[in-house]
Amino acid sequence: MTVRTHVIPDSGAKTPVPALEPLLFELARPGRNGRHVRTSETAEIPDEFKRKAPLRLPELTEPQVVRHYTHLAQLNYSVDTGMYPLGSCTMKYNPKVNDRVAGLFADVHPRQSYRTTQGVLALAYELEQMLAKITGMDFVSLQPQAGAQSEFTALLVFKAYHAKRGEAKQRKRIIVPDSAHGTNPASAAMCGYEVTTVKSDARGNVDLDALKGALGPDVAGFMLTNPNTLGLFEERVREVCDAVHAAGALVYGDGANMNALLGIARPGDLGFDCVHINVHKTFSTPHGAGGPGAGPLCVKAHLRPFLPKPWIIREADGLYHYDTAREDRAPAPQGDSIGTIKQRLGNFGVLARAYTYMKTLGEEGLVETGRDAILSANYLLALLRPAYDVAFERPPMHEFVLSALKQKKQGASALDISKALLDEGFHSPTVYFPLIVPEAMMIEPTETEPTETLDAFAAAMLRIAERVKTDPAAVRDAPRSTPLRRLDEVGAARKPVLRYKIDA
């Protein structure tokens, strides 16, 4: 099975260097214009403000633009094309009805009066409730636009919580496990915290003694992903949370791996004070080539006062409005809220998709999702164990980590294997993360891949393992059948070319 990368070169367009597809600027000719918007009106702008700098945007007609972007699309791998076994990304199928119904809310402006957006508020209110129920939390903020922004929001909430108790200055540290995703320490640093890392133990859990040693009255919080980036459920999770609480600190749940917990367990029952959700992972919203997503933050009641404002209020008669907005009722005070991360309700268009997915699946569907995700991962692991080293011995949940150390010694690294997989028609898993496993390959099939696809992926991985033994140079030379071979990332970083040079 090969990736379908059918490329039709644009006939006649010249590029200064061999290229798959000309750039817009190379396709442009002066006078090539469409007629999408026209006007004979003139704009009154005082001379000193008028644009004198040239505006050398490419001039193209619509047929050219359509062909160009169609060619570009054909160069892309996507979930609609094939499987992405990327660990902790949860690349499940993106249902099309979600896109369609999100479009029903396209022509609504966030600064419209609540009286004209009751549908938006009703959806958002119900979404908050569903997220709270699924995570075992009490209140939700829909403002954060991604997991990282949600982490930052939560840490600001932590800071405000401690400040309320007169302990903000003293509590300057955040602890993260050594398996943490890079956004965790980055968010902590953005929030003005120092970061302490604690190691994992031989079973892939947070080393409880190391954690206890790192805890103290100067700690504001501990950020934990559960199951962690090894795909393993924290075996002493309640003890971990208790230890953090005993030190007067809070436990942040990184919900990137929530797909494993749907209907299986709720972070709120395990001791977490809050958890963020990546709806573009767990709740099927499309990744859009790197974004957009949305990262709602779900918190226990004691953290509610600090959540970003405004909050949605539902009156007894079913009317929805915002608490701090000055409309036709007296606005509630800001109180202890940290302020606003994004006005109104974050990436509503993305959240509407997640809401639709949750309504489609319902309770039974969500539970089945968690179960199938875990079963698929364990099945795939069973198929791959004969050829690859497993990082940790106990059963994983929805993802697992292999080590390609054996293959590295035979002459091909995790990177080479990831490139060889492209030739086999699959997207590679996550490689070199988490940092604690050498030559790591983090694999998450998700619940929407048929068993025959899982079988085919495993067969490809086993074929590659064989090839590493017999002909590692061939693996190091991969990929050969993708639109481009390996790219010179060193050159790109040494002499960055970050835009088209128009005069060049």
Place this chain on the structure above:
Amino acid sequence: MSAVPDDLRYSKEHEWVRLEGDTATIGITHFAQEQLGDVVFVELPEKSASVRQFASLGVVESVKAASDIYSPISGEVVERNVKVIEKPELVNTSPYEQGWLVKVKLADKGEINKLLSAEDYRAHIGETAGAGGD
């Protein structure tokens, strides 16, 4: 040039020092550049910046990693190697010669004693004793 020249002193964090009277030339070792991979960018302190022994004085970046450079000695920066800023690959191809990073006027000669000899550094990076050339 040997992978661990005998006439230099070394830090555990894989920096080397060449002493010339009051001035020390600093760089990163062959082992370090090998671990990093192709160097794409070097961030160096300005002239007359002061550096402290074992504190960070800059960063060496490859495509996939960024490593702090820890100063093996304390003092004042008297020269920075602008050539590695223009051609970072010099750190890979010539880590002890053209790939030098900064020259520092020593604050305290005694600090040298806290550094490793070539012998000790070889042991530190796991080379067998007596191994000299490439």
Place this chain on the structure above:
Amino acid sequence: MGNNPYSPHTDTDRAAMLERVGVRDIDELLGAIPKDARHPKLGVGAGLSEMEVQAHLEGLAKMNTNAGDGPFFIGGSIQRRYIPAAVPVLALRGEFLTAYTPYQPEVSQGTLQAVFEYQSLMAELLAMDVVNSSMYDGGSATAEAAFMAVRVTGRHKVVVSTDVDFTYRRTLRTYGRGPGLEIVEVPTAKLASSAEGAACLIVQHPDAFGTLVGVRAIAEAAHAAGALCVQVTEPHACALLEPPGALGADIVVGEGQPLGITMSYGGPHLGIFACREALVRQMPGRIAGQTVDANGTRGFVNTLQTREQHIRREKATSNICTNEALAAITAAVYMSLLGPEGLRAAARAGVARAHALAKRLAALPGCTIANDGPFFDRFTLRTEMGGWDLRNALIARGIQVEVTASHFVAGRREGRDDIIVQCTELTTEADADALVDAVAQLSRSGETVVTR
């Protein structure tokens, strides 16, 4: 089973998988989970068929008033603009929509070249050296610009004009709580004299009220004091106005939603972020760069990644990971369809209609245009009845405008009580007539709103 319509697994599949794993039930794999926490009842209700969920969402949507349902004058950073048919057809193709971050560039050249083209188009529009591949939105981009200025200058005071969009200032204040920045808000006229000891001066041009601002003098004052100049701007404005790069801005931020992206009640949108070349290593976010492959064929990769969280972790320039790449691609499609002529036409229409409308409104009794100087495509209208009352009375007549009374300074409502009127190429003569007639009636009748 069969409760998840998107999972292909039948009971036969599951049985085969369980057998291969060597367990009878997946519960055997859940031993690490505390028994009392396993298998919670979620309480979210039963699942729906696609037809049912479509009907349900349509029901919710009917409870909204769409912007296009009547004369619509709300705008600011988020605008109702004409989106060519080809934009969603191209930008929402499954190969873009359902692709992942291009970590394997060999199979992601569609994404990477489209993003590189976006960076190039936006750099030309803003007259800036480097543009990243997106931040979340204009507000967070503004906050991250302040953070970047703090990193570059080592100073912790950020001075921002009170004429910057109030939602941006709120986000900036909230973000500033992290590193404990001193955020000082001053009127635009006082920005230049407030540069001492600041990491940056943040100015919006055109400002939140539509007023044109002399950025050059502010940038010079910033530089003289060793501070950076951050300009918040709008893409259509840059088609007709001198762009930030020509005015001395060091960092440029703004909201790219008007470039072919739907309003969708506020998101997903497009955080524009640009800077001078010398500052690029301090810039947050992903950046696509040009290179070649092993055969010498041109290609594109995410570059300068050592700025980012997945490598630098706590020393990263930002924690941003997931961004708004699809929105950036959408904006590029829009800009390539419209071209310079179309972009200027759309901008001109907004400006012309705003000025014509303002003239008509200013002629009404008790009405004045309250901008501090010339304006672009939106203006503020002061009337005797006051902004809130006027806005609510207009809503009752099916006309939507925004109030400046929602503008805050340092967390408190201050001074102005006008309405803001935004025009774009979608504003029609009928819309303008409706607004003029309504305001005329309301000023004559002295009508006040009773919904308080």
